[in-house]
Each structure stands twice: as structure tokens, then as C-alpha cells.
Amino acid sequence: MGGCRRDRQGETAEPDRERKDAVGRNMESTDRKTAIEFRNVTKTYKLYRSDKLRLLSVFWKGVKHTEKRAVDNVSFSVRQGESLAFIGRNGAGKSTILKMITGVAFPTEGDIVVEGRVSALLELTAGFDEEMSGRDNIYLKGQLMGLKDKEIERREEEIVAFAELGEYIDQPVRTYSSGMRAKLGFAVNVCIEPEVFIVDEALSVGDKVFQAKCLEKVNALIEKDNVTLIFVTHSIDVAKKFCKRGIVLKEGRMVCDTDIEQAAAYYEQHMADN
Amino acid sequence: MKTLFGILRDHFIWKHQIFKLAKSDIIKTYSGTAFGWGWALVKPTVTIVVFWFVLTVGFRAGATASGDPYILWLIAGLIPWFYMDEMITGGTSAYLTYSYLITKMKFPVSTITTFIGISKLIVHLFLMIIVLIIFAVYGYYPDIYLLQLPLYMALMFIFFSNWALFAAMLSAISKDFMNFVVSFVTAVFWLSGILFDVRMINTPWIRTVLMFNPVTFCAEGYRDVFLYKVWIWEEPVKLLTFSCTFVVMVILAVWSYKKLYKEIPDVL
Numbered sequence: 001m002g003g004c005r006r007d008r009q010g011e012t013a014e015p016d017r018e019r020k021d022a023v024g025r026n027m028e029s030t031d032r033k034t035a036i037e038f039r040n041v042t043k044t045y046k047l048y049r050s051d052k053l054r055l056l057s058v059f060w061k062g063v064k065h066t067e068k069r070a071v072d073n074v075s076f077s078v079r080q081g082e083s084l085a086f087i088g089r090n091g092a093g094k095s096t097i098l099k100m101i102t103g104v105a106f107p108t109e110g111d112i113v114v115e116g117r118v119s120a121l122l123e124l125t126a127g128f129d130e131e132m133s134g135r136d137n138i139y140l141k142g143q144l145m146g147l148k149d150k151e152i153e154r155r156e157e158e159i160v161a162f163a164e165l166g167e168y169i170d171q172p173v174r175t176y177s178s179g180m181r182a183k184l185g186f187a188v189n190v191c192i193e194p195e196v197f198i199v200d201e202a203l204s205v206g207d208k209v210f211q212a213k214c215l216e217k218v219n220a221l222i223e224k225d226n227v228t229l230i231f232v233t234h235s236i237d238v239a240k241k242f243c244k245r246g247i248v249l250k251e252g253r254m255v256c257d258t259d260i261e262q263a264a265a266y267y268e269q270h271m272a273d274n
Numbered sequence: 275m276k277t278l279f280g281i282l283r284d285h286f287i288w289k290h291q292i293f294k295l296a297k298s299d300i301i302k303t304y305s306g307t308a309f310g311w312g313w314a315l316v317k318p319t320v321t322i323v324v325f326w327f328v329l330t331v332g333f334r335a336g337a338t339a340s341g342d343p344y345i346l347w348l349i350a351g352l353i354p355w356f357y358m359d360e361m362i363t364g365g366t367s368a369y370l371t372y373s374y375l376i377t378k379m380k381f382p383v384s385t386i387t388t389f390i391g392i393s394k395l396i397v398h399l400f401l402m403i404i405v406l407i408i409f410a411v412y413g414y415y416p417d418i419y420l421l422q423l424p425l426y427m428a429l430m431f432i433f434f435s436n437w438a439l440f441a442a443m444l445s446a447i448s449k450d451f452m453n454f455v456v457s458f459v460t461a462v463f464w465l466s467g468i469l470f471d472v473r474m475i476n477t478p479w480i481r482t483v484l485m486f487n488p489v490t491f492c493a494e495g496y497r498d499v500f501l502y503k504v505w506i507w508e509e510p511v512k513l514l515t516f517s518c519t520f521v522v523m524v525i526l527a528v529w530s531y532k533k534l535y536k537e538i539p540d541v542l
Contacts, residue, residue: 051448051450055448058533143291144291
């Protein structure tokens with residue numbers, strides 16, 4: 001843990017050639033606003049033996065439960081335009097952090113500040129209404145993201161074309177296969193021009209051709225300089241492709257916050273094998 | 275108090291989305307069926323006709339205290355009940371129906387039951403127009419007392435929106451609560467003054483207990499408007515008891531929201 005920190009300090013003093021790109025980007029963005037800030041964030045899940053006990057606990061504090069610390073005293077800040085990958089094994093707290101950035105989970109302690117329109121693909125789905133058609137869901141999602149109907153109309157064709165659903169776009173989402181859902185979810189999220197784009201393992205679904213298309217789209221998105229990308233994946237290679245910075249998590253704690261190459265190396269060395 | 279203002283602020287900020295979601299909630303309920311909007315009419319009609327048949331032909335109860343046609347008396351009480359029924363059960367399962375709004379995107383949890391309430395209210399307004407036509411056919415034309423109708427609607431809407439917020443919170447935490455509500459909704463229906471006239475009960479304490487029942491208050495309110503022609507302030511005891519339950523409901527809703535809103539996304 002300490003080693004990782006030391007490495008990082010060493011590097012800021014003497015950046016090697018490979019890092020120049022990332023550093024250059026960082027330097028030019030020093031005047032950029034902070035997109036995401038975590039200050040001593042801790043998230044504990046309360047686990048009850050049954051739902052009955054959970055209901056009881058609402059009225060009576062003394063109900064027995066165990067606590068699981070999913071995220072433990074994590075602090076970091078991300079500037080606009082940065083691309084950051086969270087690396088860690090299952091249960092390291094990656095998804096919980098993404099949920100807190102998205103705003104669908106609340107920290108038990110600490111503060112979180114997020115600026116800008118957040119578009120998230122959590123757990124492979126974008127959150128669709130099962131009963132509504134794909135097209136209606138595009139509108140609903142757009143409206144919930146704060147877009148005007150006109151703006152959605154402008155993007156509708158692009159989304160429909162990107163999702164490659166053909167006739168199915170006017171069928172209820174409940175009839176979709178998981179691949180189709182993921183495609184539509186990705187298309188909607190990427191086309192509403194997010195300012196903070198969160199991808200949670202979402203690129204691992206769909207066929208190879210669609211995956212390539214997604215990667216290309218993500219690239220195009222982060223080229224635009226004010227889009228912040230937050231990425232969670234098990235595939236280090238994909239993370240390396242997109243992200244300049246990596247945070248390694250272990251059992252809810254941050255063990256390493258540095259550039260992606262170092263973080264990946266640290267992860268592979270310390271954690272992947274045990 | 276701060277929580278209450280927080281909830282109201284969420285409603286203000288997200289007002290456009292709330293109405294959009296209310297609209298899509300209605301469309302979702304009735305589209306995709308060949309008969310479409312007709313279903314909004316069929317269910318209440320069937321229920322009213324069945325009750326009318328059972329009560330007048332079966333139980334020969336066809337008399338009202340005021341001497342008005344029994345069918346009108348039944349309609350005036352049952353139409354608001356349909357709304358309350360939808361809110362009691364539909365409100366309770368709100369977060370399970372709309373879990374994607376809670377777990378997949380940033381959306382103020384407190385507004386979910388509100389837009390469901392609005393969606394049901396719009397269906398209710400649509401039924402109300404038909405009710406007005408039926409009353410006109412019987413020779414009961416709209417008069418000055420109709421001015422009270424929006425007031426009763428608003429009270430009913432706000433009260434049951436608060437109920438829905440409270441119930442949705444608890445049932446998201448545990449399905450036990452939802453089963454509890456579903457089991458007791460029939461009891462609430464029969465124990466409220468919907469199918470009988472509370473005024474005709476001779477035991478005073480039962481009458482008082484029933485007056486605390488907000489369902490009775492709403493059903494009676496509608497009958498005051500359409501049949502009894504009574505102003506809301508003419509029965510201060512009733513108004514006072516309802517105000518008490520109203521305040522208690524708001525407190526419960528805000529309390530449950532404050533206590534649970536952070537936990538809801540984790541358990542859904």
C-alpha cells in the first residue's frame with residue numbers, strides 16, 4: 001500500500017516518457033472543475049437474518065444485525081475530463097462506489113459531490129420500464145435525464161440505429177433478450193451526451209461486433225474534453241485502453257491511486273493470484 | 275420539518291418529470307390492451323352494478339336516509355373508494371413496480387408515489403365526469419355544493435399520497451407489510467362508511483371510531499357534495515377528527531421517509 005503511494009510521489013517529480021500523455025492531460029486540466037469528490041466516504045450495509053427482522057428494526061433499534069463495510073473511508077477527487085478505472089476483485093466495493101456516484105446509494109458517512117449529468121450503466125441495465133416499448137423508454141429516460149422532447153427527438157434516430165434492434169424498438173422491453181437490453185441501454189446512455197459517464201462491466205455483453213462499436217463510441221465520447229469516464233471492469237486490457245488513471249480497491253479500501261499502468265501492475269502483482 | 279421541505283423541494287425541482295411519469299403510468303396501464311381506455315370504465319361499472327344488485331335485490335337495502343335513489347348513493351361512495359383502493363394497494367407496491375427509478379438512476383424517491391397518485395387521480399377525474407352525467411340523468415344537476423368537490427379531491431389526494439409514501443417505504447423494506455396491507459384492504463372497505471350510512475349506527479362509540487377513518491371521511495364528503503348538500507364546516511367534529519388523522523399520516527410519512535430513504539436502494 002505504502003509502496004504504491006511512494007511510487008506515485010516519485011513519478012510526479014520525475015515523469016517518465018510513457019506517462020507524459022497522462023500528465024500533460026492532467027496539467028492542462030488543473031484549472032478544470034472537479035467532477036466528482038469523495039471525502040472519507042464509508043458505506044455499511046446492514047444485514048438482517050430475514051425481512052421480518054428488518055421491518056422490526058424500523059420500529060425498534062435493538063434488532064440484531066451484522067454490518068458489512070462495503071466501502072471503507074475512501075477519498076478521491078476526479079476532475080472533468082479525466083478517465084478513471086476502478087480495479088478490484090469481486091466484493092471490493094467497486095459497484096457500491098459507482099452507485100454512490102450515480103446517486104442511487106447513499107454513503108453511511110462522509111460527503112460526495114458530483115457535478116454534471118451522470119449517465120450510468122449499472123449492473124448491465126440502464127433501468128427501463130418493462131411494460132413500455134423501447135422507443136417510449138428512450139423518451140422516458142431522456143426526460144428523466146432532463147432533456148427536452150425536441151432534444152430527444154433529435155437523438156432518437158441515432159439511438160435507434162445504434163441499438164440495432166430493428167422492429168423490436170416498438171415492442172415492450174420485457175420481450176427483449178438480455179443482449180438487446182444491454183444494447184439499448186448503452187445506446188441511450190451514450191447518446192444523451194453525459195458529462196459523467198459510468199460504465200459498470202457493460203462492455204462485456206453483446207457480440208464482438210457490437211462491443212467494438214461500443215468501444216469506439218466510448219472513445220469518441222472521452223475525446224470530447226469535458227466528459228468524465230468512470231469505468232469498472234475485470235478486464236485490465238480494456239481499462240488500459242480508455243483510462244489514464246486507476247484506483248485499486250481491496251475489501252472496500254483504496255490501496256492504490258495512480259496511473260493505469262501502475263495500478264494494473266499493482267493489481268496483477270498483489271491481488272490477482274491470491 | 276426539514277425533511278418535509280426536502281420532499282417538497284424535490285417535487286418542485288422534478289415537477290416536469292413527475293407529470294411525464296404520471297402520463298406514462300396511465301398509458302402503461304391501459305395501452306397494450308385491445309379495449310384500452312374502456313377498462314378504466316369497465317371495472318368500476320361491474321363493481322357498482324354487482325353491489326347494487328346484491329344490496330337491493332339480495333339484502334333489500336334499497337333505502338337511504340335521505341331518500342335518494344340507492345344507486346346514486348352507492349356511486350357517490352364507491353367512486354372515491356376506487357381511488358382510495360388503488361392508492362392503498364397500488365401505493366404500497368409503488369417502489370417494487372418502479373424499482374428501476376430507484377436502483378438504476380438518480381431520481382427522488384419521494385416523488386414516485388406522488389406521480390402514481392396523480393395518474394390515478396386523472397382516471398378518477400375521468401370517472402367523475404361520467405358520474406356527473408349519471409347524476410344529471412337522474413335529475414341531480416350540478417349546484418353550488420359542487421364547489422366542494424375539488425376540495426375533497428385534494429384532501430383525499432394529499433392524504434393518500436402521504437399514506438402511499440409511508441406504505442411504500444415500509445413494504446420496500448419488507449414484503450410482510452405489503453401482505454398485511456393487501457389482507458386488510460377488504461376489511462377497511464367493509465368497515466368504512468362506503469356501503470352503509472355511518473349516521474344510521476346507533477352505538478355512539480362505533481360512530482366516533484368510524485369518524486376517525488379517513489376512508490369514511492372521503493366517501494361521506496363525496497356524498498355531502500352530491501346528495502346530502504352539506505358544507506364541510508357544518509360538521510366540525512368530522513373535520514377535526516379527519517384533521518387529526520391527516521396530521522398523523524403526514525408525520526408518519528415524513529418519519530418513514532427520513533428513516534428509510536437511504537436504505538431503500540440497498541434492499542430493493
